[in-house]
Amino acid sequence: xKTNKTYTFAVPCSYVYEIGAxxxxxxxxxxxxxxxxxxxxxxxxxxxxxxKADFIKxxxxxxxxxxxxxxxxxxxxxxNNNYAERVAEFVNEELYNVCIKVLEKDAESHNMILxxxxxxxxx
Numbered sequence: 001x002k003t004n005k006t007y008t009f010a011v012p013c014s015y016v017y018e019i020g021a022x023x024x025x026x027x028x029x030x031x032x033x034x035x036x037x038x039x040x041x042x043x044x045x046x047x048x049x050x051x052k053a054d055f056i057k058x059x060x061x062x063x064x065x066x067x068x069x070x071x072x073x074x075x076x077x078x079x080n081n082n083y084a085e086r087v088a089e090f091v092n093e094e095l096y097n098v099c100i101k102v103l104e105k106d107a108e109s110h111n112m113i114l115x116x117x118x119x120x121x122x123x
Contacts (some may be wrong), residue, residue, distance in 0.1 A: 009053035010095045015041035032109055056101075059094060071119055072096040074103055076112040084115065093118065 016052070017035055021027035035041065074088040074096065088103070090096040096116065107114040 006059045006094060008056040008059055008094070010056055010098070010101045011045070011049050013049060014044045016044055034108065035106075038059045056057045057098065058099065073117050073119060074099075075115045075117070076110060077115045078112055085112075113120040 003093045015035075017031055017039055019027040019030050019039065021030055031039070070092060072090040072093055072095075073086060074090070076087050077084040088099070090099070100114070104114045
């Protein structure tokens, strides 16, 4: 059965990080500066995490041709807009939408905001 609709959900999860440091304060500083970017954490999902998923939005399914032509570039931008750092590339908007809440939370932990641009891929 083909459909032109897709439904986007955010699944609640947590990350656990082990950070070597001389104090909790130092470890928190390292986590805030490098967590999610330079330090890998372990993904934790509760057994019923998928049942607790939040519905985000209904999307029109892109055609194969449309998907191959677009990509989303995510940036963390300073709140005063004088600095932006490219943090991720997504092959399509649907995949980006799945990750938005996690990216926004991570950007906020770095005192930044999430911005994005949609670009035509070179394919």
